[in-house]
Amino acid sequence: MNEYQIKKNQNIKISTVAIIALLIPFILLIFSENIWNEDFSKKSNEIKLIEEKKLFFKEIMELVENNSSNQRTVFLLGSSHVIRINATQVNELILDEDVKIYNLGISADQPTTRLNDLDKIISTNPEIVVYGISYRDFEFPYQNLPPLNFPEPQHIFYTQLGIGNIFDSIFPSNPQWLTKNILKDIVQMNPSKINKQEKIIQSNTPFFEYYKEPKIKTNKDLKKMKPTLEMSWTDTNPKMKNIYALDKIITELHNHEIKVIIFTTPLHEYYLNSLSDSQKNQFLELKKQLTEKHKIKIYNFEEKYNELNIWADIAHISYHRNATEYNKDIAEIISMEMNP
Amino acid sequence: MLFSTVEFIIFFLLVLTTIVSIRNRKFQHLFILGASYFFFYYTSNYLIILLIFSTLLDFYAGREIWKTHNITRKKVILGISIAGNLGLLGFFKYADFGISQLNSIGNSFGFEQIPFLNLALPIGISFYTFQSISYTIDIYRGKLEPSKSIKEFAFFVAFFPQLVAGPIVRAKDFLPQLREKIEKFNSKKKSLILINNRNLKLGITLMAFGFLKKMFFADNIAPIANEIFSNSISTTSFEIWLGTIAFGLQIYGDFSGYSDIAIGAALILGFKLPMNFNKPYFATSPSDFWRRWHMSLSSWLKDYLYIPLGGNKKSSGKTYLNLIIVMILGGLWHGAAVNFLVWGALHGSYLAIHKGLQKTFPKLSESYFFKTKFGKIISIAITQYFIFLAWIPFRVENANDTFYFMSKFILIDFRILEVTEFILGNKFSVFILILFIILNFISFRKGNIIEKISKLNLKTWFIIITTISISIVFFYNGNPEDFIYFKF
Numbered sequence: 001m002n003e004y005q006i007k008k009n010q011n012i013k014i015s016t017v018a019i020i021a022l023l024i025p026f027i028l029l030i031f032s033e034n035i036w037n038e039d040f041s042k043k044s045n046e047i048k049l050i051e052e053k054k055l056f057f058k059e060i061m062e063l064v065e066n067n068s069s070n071q072r073t074v075f076l077l078g079s080s081h082v083i084r085i086n087a088t089q090v091n092e093l094i095l096d097e098d099v100k101i102y103n104l105g106i107s108a109d110q111p112t113t114r115l116n117d118l119d120k121i122i123s124t125n126p127e128i129v130v131y132g133i134s135y136r137d138f139e140f141p142y143q144n145l146p147p148l149n150f151p152e153p154q155h156i157f158y159t160q161l162g163i164g165n166i167f168d169s170i171f172p173s174n175p176q177w178l179t180k181n182i183l184k185d186i187v188q189m190n191p192s193k194i195n196k197q198e199k200i201i202q203s204n205t206p207f208f209e210y211y212k213e214p215k216i217k218t219n220k221d222l223k224k225m226k227p228t229l230e231m232s233w234t235d236t237n238p239k240m241k242n243i244y245a246l247d248k249i250i251t252e253l254h255n256h257e258i259k260v261i262i263f264t265t266p267l268h269e270y271y272l273n274s275l276s277d278s279q280k281n282q283f284l285e286l287k288k289q290l291t292e293k294h295k296i297k298i299y300n301f302e303e304k305y306n307e308l309n310i311w312a313d314i315a316h317i318s319y320h321r322n323a324t325e326y327n328k329d330i331a332e333i334i335s336m337e338m339n340p
Numbered sequence: 341m342l343f344s345t346v347e348f349i350i351f352f353l354l355v356l357t358t359i360v361s362i363r364n365r366k367f368q369h370l371f372i373l374g375a376s377y378f379f380f381y382y383t384s385n386y387l388i389i390l391l392i393f394s395t396l397l398d399f400y401a402g403r404e405i406w407k408t409h410n411i412t413r414k415k416v417i418l419g420i421s422i423a424g425n426l427g428l429l430g431f432f433k434y435a436d437f438g439i440s441q442l443n444s445i446g447n448s449f450g451f452e453q454i455p456f457l458n459l460a461l462p463i464g465i466s467f468y469t470f471q472s473i474s475y476t477i478d479i480y481r482g483k484l485e486p487s488k489s490i491k492e493f494a495f496f497v498a499f500f501p502q503l504v505a506g507p508i509v510r511a512k513d514f515l516p517q518l519r520e521k522i523e524k525f526n527s528k529k530k531s532l533i534l535i536n537n538r539n540l541k542l543g544i545t546l547m548a549f550g551f552l553k554k555m556f557f558a559d560n561i562a563p564i565a566n567e568i569f570s571n572s573i574s575t576t577s578f579e580i581w582l583g584t585i586a587f588g589l590q591i592y593g594d595f596s597g598y599s600d601i602a603i604g605a606a607l608i609l610g611f612k613l614p615m616n617f618n619k620p621y622f623a624t625s626p627s628d629f630w631r632r633w634h635m636s637l638s639s640w641l642k643d644y645l646y647i648p649l650g651g652n653k654k655s656s657g658k659t660y661l662n663l664i665i666v667m668i669l670g671g672l673w674h675g676a677a678v679n680f681l682v683w684g685a686l687h688g689s690y691l692a693i694h695k696g697l698q699k700t701f702p703k704l705s706e707s708y709f710f711k712t713k714f715g716k717i718i719s720i721a722i723t724q725y726f727i728f729l730a731w732i733p734f735r736v737e738n739a740n741d742t743f744y745f746m747s748k749f750i751l752i753d754f755r756i757l758e759v760t761e762f763i764l765g766n767k768f769s770v771f772i773l774i775l776f777i778i779l780n781f782i783s784f785r786k787g788n789i790i791e792k793i794s795k796l797n798l799k800t801w802f803i804i805i806t807t808i809s810i811s812i813v814f815f816y817n818g819n820p821e822d823f824i825y826f827k828f
Contacts, residue, residue, distance in 0.1 A: 010537045017798055018544045021805040025813035153382045176560075176817040180768065274570050276738045278440075 029175055032182055070098045074334055077114060078132035080107040081265030084317045086327050087204040093331035103205040110137050111245035118249055122256050128337060129253055132265040135283060138242045216318045217311050222270055250294050261337050263299035268314040269306045299333050341382045343601045344555050369495060376500035387462040390428060397424045398472040399493045402479045402486040414480055421476040425469040432462055437676030464504035466673055468497055470640055475511040477644055484512045492518060501605040505598050507616040507636035517611055539607045542794040546604030548808045549790050553597030555812045560772040561590045569736050577752040578759035580745050584728045587735045589776055622784045624719035626690035629727055641670050664688030682733040690726055
């Protein structure tokens with residue numbers, strides 16, 4: 001064997017060893033996830049949520065198709081700030097039996113991700129879409145560009161080739177969560193303890209699990225909290241992806257004669273105080289742009305509930321049965337827009 | 341394309357496989373050039389035009405500067421090249437900052453507000469424009485021959501491992517490596533020259549440590565800094581100390597991790613990039629810190645800004661002023677915001693004061709005490725106190741919060757309960773932070789650990805790389821922080 005061949009073999013050896021070293025943890029991770037109890041992996045893997053989401057849309061579509069022609073469907077869309085709206089309570093407050101409210105809020109949702117579901121939402125032909133927006137909907141993820149007609153390799157990688165999605169479906173979305181719980185489980189020797197607290201899911205709010213007794217935090221507790229979000233939200237450039245996506249969502253809904261109500265979700269003053277003036281001004285500017293372009297009124301609940309004792313944390317209203325003000329306001333704007 | 345993504349791993353493996361398969365060296369380099377442009381296009385889309393513009397401008401400017409013997413003409417062409425690059429950088433990075441400053445001045449005179457341009461910041465523009473500028477200046481200074489072909493120069497500017505966040509490579513260091521590979525090669529066994537055993541093993545080790553620093557350490561330490569600095573309400577001194585240390589370590593793990601991945605990837609392809617970090621938190625003085633932190637930027641600032649301004653060749657006052665000017669501009673290089681300006685000004689002041697002290701008390705800096713172990717620990721502690729203090733304006737954008745955090749950092753309130761509660765609530769992140777400090781200390785004591793590991797036998801090396809991979813994969817939080825320096 002000549003020197004070239006020896007070096008080449010050595011290269012192959014090193015590369016093989018490196019690839020094995022890279023593969024071992026992934027195999028171990030998938031193995032760990034599969035051997036752990038079902039609830040455990042279910043919670044850790046967002047892909048299950050996606051599956052549920054697909055099923056849910058199927059159910060909604062069937063439901064709408066089977067419903068009487070009188071049914072007036074209203075969808076609530078947005079992130080975790082919107083999830084906290086109690087769709088059942090809003091439904092009751094509207095006092096119209098034909099109206100059916102679905103809260104389709106998804107934790108950490110942003111307009112760009114919501115845009116993927118738009119066709120399904122439109123196909124169910126809702127009368128009104130109520131969209132709650134907040135600062136985090138427009139966080140600056142990495143790089144935003146105007147949507148020109150240049151091919152987007154990222155889109156090809158994820159959507160057309162589906163390679164990114166394969167990885168997403170194989171690996172848990174938060175391995176650290178899984179690891180920590182496995183370690184806890186091993187240390188405590190009591191697997192049944194984990195994730196066995198009673199949680200409730202309502203059929204009209206399918207993407208939100210809540211504990212039977214949701215908590216309301218005291219002002220003292222809230223004072224200690226700090227926004228965990230990195231507010232790298234930058235500007236109101238309409239070319240920014242999330243702003244562009246929201247704009248597209250509104251335009252498409254309008255094109256299909258679906259009424260759109262936009263509101264800003266409530267934030268506690270401790271949260272609002274952490275935002276810079278420029279962030280606040282930019283958010284104002286965004287709202288102004290939306291109002292002018294789409295001729296819609298934006299309802300501002302951002303600072304409305306500061307004085308009330310209804311907060312789960314500084315960014316979310318509690319789902320507690322006594323925290324009704326948020327639901328009342330949402331019911332009121334839906335009623336107003338349905339019967340102008 | 342983020343280094344810490346599946347896309348990059350697939351991209352890099354494809355590049356390596358193709359490189360090994362291509363038998364013609366020129367095509368190998370053309371392929372790497374094409375891959376580099378794809379790498380940039382993947383996340384920056386049509387902003388690649390700016391990269392191409394900068395490349396063409398400096399290639400032809402460099403050529404003309406070299407050809408002409410007329411000094412005035414040389415100066416004019418150099419001026420065009422610098423203005424073109426800085427114009428690009430200024431327009432995309434600083435236009436809105438300038439407008440906001442003008443608006444605030446205009447506001448007090450009742451002028452109408454100028455609308456913001458709201459431009460997307462092209463990734464890596466601060467790095468590749470500086471790289472290009474150094475090329476034309478070096479040719480102007482007669483230190484470098486211009487590139488013979490546009491392909492060669494484009495390869496230097498766009499080489500994907502260092503394209504978006506450095507290290508800032510100098511043409512005089514990089515082009516000879518490239519030329520050596522293109523011109524002097526006459527063997528048939530081409531792929532071996534490009535990917536050799538030692539480079540491959542060291543490169544993989546560097547990349548593994550880079551990923552570890554970024555994904556295991558920086559991303560898991562980040563929540564501490566994020567939480568503490570997100571709200572100034574009733575934050576106590578010790579919490580601020582913890583947040584500052586966390587941010588200092590996060591940015592170090594993030595950026596030095598990125599640099600390690602970049603250097604490792606380049607090394608596998610046969611290119612040596614300059615070192616960018618050398619245990620900066622063990623620096624014994626501000627100037628020592630800048631010899632260890634973002635070394636490619638600090639040496640760039642020294643060669644192309646500090647020395648042309650007169651360096652330390654003029655009066656003491658001018659030297660101090662030069663240091664402050666250079667560091668303020670260095671701060672602004674990071675971003676168009678007042679907080680970066682303050683960070684730069686603080687570092688400029690540190691350097692000026694340190695230089696002033698050295699001059700006023702020459703015996704003190706040479707005293708035996710500072711050469712003893714204890715003296716060195718004292719020097720490190722004092723230096724790092726000020727370095728970490730300066731991280732506050734770097735991290736916190738709001739001026740009121742910055743003032744609050746800095747005053748609490750300096751004037752300690754001795755409240756211990758809140759920080760204890762915070763630590764108990766963030767045990768994992770705090771554990772990772774302590775582990776990172778310990779490992780950095782070991783690395784400081786033991787020298788170049790990465791190189792030593794790369795020289796281990798294959799079995800031991802495999803165990804270490806597997807352990808690193810397990811740590812990364814099992815403690816990946818599913819919500820990675822962007823590389824901080826990608827924003828610059």
